[in-house]
Amino acid sequence: MKLQGKHIVVGITGSIAAYKAATLIRCLIKEGAEVQVVITPAGKEFITPLTLSTLTNKPVVSEFFDRRDGSWHSHVSLGLWADLMLIAPASAATLGKMAHGIADNMLLTTYLSMKAPTWVAPAMDLDMYAHEATQNNLSILQQRGVHIIDAGSGFLASGLEGKGRMAEPEHIAGEVIRYFESGAMPLATPLSKAPLQGKRVLITAGPTYEAIDAVRFIGNHSSGRMGYALASACKAQGAEVTLVSGPTALPDPLGVKTVRVTSALEMLQASEAIFPKSEIAIFSAAVADYRPTTPVEGKMKRETLGQELQIQLTKNPDIAATLGAKKEARQLLVGFALETSPNEEEALRKMRVKGMDMMVLNSLSDQGAGFGGTTNKIALLSATEVVHFPLKSKEEVAQDIVQAIIKRLERV
Numbered sequence: 001m002k003l004q005g006k007h008i009v010v011g012i013t014g015s016i017a018a019y020k021a022a023t024l025i026r027c028l029i030k031e032g033a034e035v036q037v038v039i040t041p042a043g044k045e046f047i048t049p050l051t052l053s054t055l056t057n058k059p060v061v062s063e064f065f066d067r068r069d070g071s072w073h074s075h076v077s078l079g080l081w082a083d084l085m086l087i088a089p090a091s092a093a094t095l096g097k098m099a100h101g102i103a104d105n106m107l108l109t110t111y112l113s114m115k116a117p118t119w120v121a122p123a124m125d126l127d128m129y130a131h132e133a134t135q136n137n138l139s140i141l142q143q144r145g146v147h148i149i150d151a152g153s154g155f156l157a158s159g160l161e162g163k164g165r166m167a168e169p170e171h172i173a174g175e176v177i178r179y180f181e182s183g184a185m186p187l188a189t190p191l192s193k194a195p196l197q198g199k200r201v202l203i204t205a206g207p208t209y210e211a212i213d214a215v216r217f218i219g220n221h222s223s224g225r226m227g228y229a230l231a232s233a234c235k236a237q238g239a240e241v242t243l244v245s246g247p248t249a250l251p252d253p254l255g256v257k258t259v260r261v262t263s264a265l266e267m268l269q270a271s272e273a274i275f276p277k278s279e280i281a282i283f284s285a286a287v288a289d290y291r292p293t294t295p296v297e298g299k300m301k302r303e304t305l306g307q308e309l310q311i312q313l314t315k316n317p318d319i320a321a322t323l324g325a326k327k328e329a330r331q332l333l334v335g336f337a338l339e340t341s342p343n344e345e346e347a348l349r350k351m352r353v354k355g356m357d358m359m360v361l362n363s364l365s366d367q368g369a370g371f372g373g374t375t376n377k378i379a380l381l382s383a384t385e386v387v388h389f390p391l392k393s394k395e396e397v398a399q400d401i402v403q404a405i406i407k408r409l410e411r412v
Contacts (some may be wrong), residue, residue, distance in 0.1 A: 292313060
């Protein structure tokens with residue numbers, strides 16, 4: 001269980017999306033978390049404390065004092081107990097009170113006493129969400145280090161359609177898991193102090209699929225997880241991240257602009273549009289070296305192909321090398337080299353030829369490294385040193401790479 005031993009305070013406010021909190025709590029507990037619910041008086045109009053206490057096996061905290069015996073619920077103790085505070089849904093009223101330090105209910109006093117990182121998942125009607133006051137309050141909270149799980153778009157309780165839906169519980173739970181797995185910078189640290197604050201980062205990730213016909217393609221086993229972990233790690237350090245992703249089953253990283261592409265040519269075109277304004281570029285995508293010269297329109301019929309099928313291939317552009325040739329002095333570029341053996345000389349050659357400042361080498365000969373898995377084992381190369389890392393989760397590897405980037409920038 002990925003959240004075993006973690007203490008999470010789930011705050012629930014007065015929003016129709018409060019019903020989603022039951023699913024969110026169930027997802028967190030299923031992964032081993034211990035959950036304590038704190039609910040506002042308005043929140044109890046949408047979901048009952050009985051439901052929530054049944055799910056968590058804990059009494060729900062709502063009032064400062066227990067009306068039966070006068071005992072006091074300590075918001076300070078909750079602030080010390082928690083590893084994370086997650087307010088989902090977060091109404092416009094609660095966001096405004098959080099931004100301006102108004103402590104008129106148990107949830108808000110708990111937030112103001114919280115020592116752990118705080119996340120909020122806004123939920124409200126589209127006009128309320130778009131209102132300048134709400135957006136200003138979100139900006140204030142973000143600058144203080146509160147992590148915003150952005151609202152989604154869709155059909156709203158008002159009958160209108162637009163942005164304001166609370167993120168889906170499974171998505172939120174997945175981000176909580178990734179946060180604890182990654183060992184990222186504590187999100188309570190103000191973004192103004194983050195090492196990559198103000199830096200624009202381009203990351204390529206995943207495979208590319210090169211069409212043979214309308215249903216078949218040439219591809220590889222890349223899951224994209226390494227690039228997505230890098231995107232989240234850079235975002236956690238304050239960067240403005242754009243992720244250009246080939247086909248993957250992964251959800252878009254929170255707070256990261258994700259551009260979905262399919263082929264190498266599409267990835268190059270998207271990257272070329274972003275690269276000139278980027279201070280950092282990380283080329284982690286597993287781009288296909290070749291593509292069919294002339295893809296067949298429609299679907300080829302097996303019955304008409306015969307025993308052998310010959311496909312003429314054309315070399316794809318090397319995206320890292322193409323953009324590396326356009327590198328400016330202000331830019332830091334990081335490439336990836338996947339080899340069948342730990343060939344540092346080949347990785348250094350690629351670094352020089354492609355114009356990279358750093359190269360991440362991983363070898364298929366290392367158990368647990370390479371495509372498809374959740375772990376990786378890398379060597380990080382520069383012109384002056386080679387640093388070897390043990391086998392780690394890809395989220396931890398991403399942290400190592402980002403820390404190396406930060407140190408490199410500090411020396412410049």
